[in-house]
Amino acid sequence: MYFSYDYETYYVTLLRYDFSQISFKEFVMNPDIYRAQLAFLPLNDIENIYENIRYSFSNVNQTAGKTTYNYELPLGLQKLEYQPCAVTTNVPGQLCKGDGDDKHSHGEACSMKGDKRATPGYSITDTRPCYGEPGSSAPGGGGSVGSPGGGGGYVPVRPNPNPSPIKSIPIKIKEWLKIIRLQISIGNTDKNLDVLKGILENNLATLQDLHSKANDTREHGNMFIKVKKNGKYTPLANQTALQLENGSNWALNIKPAVENPFNTGILHTHTNKNTVIYVYNEPTIAVPMLSHTDIQALFFLSAANSGNDKQLSESFFGLMTGQNLYVIMFHNDATLTNFFSKYGKHFANMRVNTKLWTKIERELKDEYSKITSISSSINPALEATMYEKALLTVLKDNNLSLNFYRLDANNGQFNGSWKLLGLDASGNVTENQGH
Numbered sequence: 001m002y003f004s005y006d007y008e009t010y011y012v013t014l015l016r017y018d019f020s021q022i023s024f025k026e027f028v029m030n031p032d033i034y035r036a037q038l039a040f041l042p043l044n045d046i047e048n049i050y051e052n053i054r055y056s057f058s059n060v061n062q063t064a065g066k067t068t069y070n071y072e073l074p075l076g077l078q079k080l081e082y083q084p085c086a087v088t089t090n091v092p093g094q095l096c097k098g099d100g101d102d103k104h105s106h107g108e109a110c111s112m113k114g115d116k117r118a119t120p121g122y123s124i125t126d127t128r129p130c131y132g133e134p135g136s137s138a139p140g141g142g143g144s145v146g147s148p149g150g151g152g153g154y155v156p157v158r159p160n161p162n163p164s165p166i167k168s169i170p171i172k173i174k175e176w177l178k179i180i181r182l183q184i185s186i187g188n189t190d191k192n193l194d195v196l197k198g199i200l201e202n203n204l205a206t207l208q209d210l211h212s213k214a215n216d217t218r219e220h221g222n223m224f225i226k227v228k229k230n231g232k233y234t235p236l237a238n239q240t241a242l243q244l245e246n247g248s249n250w251a252l253n254i255k256p257a258v259e260n261p262f263n264t265g266i267l268h269t270h271t272n273k274n275t276v277i278y279v280y281n282e283p284t285i286a287v288p289m290l291s292h293t294d295i296q297a298l299f300f301l302s303a304a305n306s307g308n309d310k311q312l313s314e315s316f317f318g319l320m321t322g323q324n325l326y327v328i329m330f331h332n333d334a335t336l337t338n339f340f341s342k343y344g345k346h347f348a349n350m351r352v353n354t355k356l357w358t359k360i361e362r363e364l365k366d367e368y369s370k371i372t373s374i375s376s377s378i379n380p381a382l383e384a385t386m387y388e389k390a391l392l393t394v395l396k397d398n399n400l401s402l403n404f405y406r407l408d409a410n411n412g413q414f415n416g417s418w419k420l421l422g423l424d425a426s427g428n429v430t431e432n433q434g435h
Contacts, residue, residue, distance in 0.1 A: 206267070264301065389427065405420055
């Protein structure tokens, strides 16, 4: 692995890893938890780096049921083959040359010495053509993956005509963890981000329609399904709007929508804060923030569905206000399988845990009422921040760790960036930019 702070001086170390117990995807999302899966070997700390590399590749093949004399280039190095100037040579492993009839392959116990021992198969990718023959004026940038130097039957590699900037100085593990997590090319594992981008890029008209109704005297909303567009799954709004409950002149009937396993999300509005509505025959006013029933709905929306390969981190429930669009989602690494270990609660029980949701309802009502009592005397931006803090505080107090996102409506343009909201040590709302 190569690394540079300034694109001039490079450092290199050997990364050995074991993902037999967890997936690579799990590691990338939680590198600190799974640090034991990695071993970092600086070049100046091992006797023969290329022998170690070839031996590691050989073991990978054996584990996969392949023989060393039918060696295949590891997936991570196959990308080099796509360079039209690179030449890859696969060198088969050799069986033991002992006198017995049972010729074993590399990695098994062997009493032979020297060139009679079994050898691992390996591959060499020569990128010399990428920078031309010696003496040419072609730009530098070549090298070799495999065995670049002399002896033992290895194929020698001509040095790069430009001086190598690579230094054999080890990088601290924390630096490598940061690089692996943020830069390694294994595809995007941020399902939340995929969904949030899809909401904005493919449903702008729906967002603008909801925003135009955010101050109405009744609720409005749309459900979303997961569809494939341009080869990639994305949320798409059902243009048949959600209907009101029977007998209500303001409340949406979301029950059929959240119980349909093909739906992955809902965006809706609340009634404006100056409209008196009746809940259980009690007069009240709605607040411009998610309610306990909104949060509970996320758990119903997240029921598994093999028909569209719905994942927990793709489900969302959102609220449109006059200033912002808010969305709650499960963490990217949350699954139905690991839900109990992450939250200490069984997923199915969470939906119908009346005691929990009653507690959250009461706590949100207490926090929100403190804000509504002074809302007429504060500006909308401060009011929004106070509601955000109230929701985050109640979620934290109930060990309900959800991702809470905000997108500035910007007068219906929705041309900003999603922000992941949280609380700092002092209880102030923080924004994680870049979503």
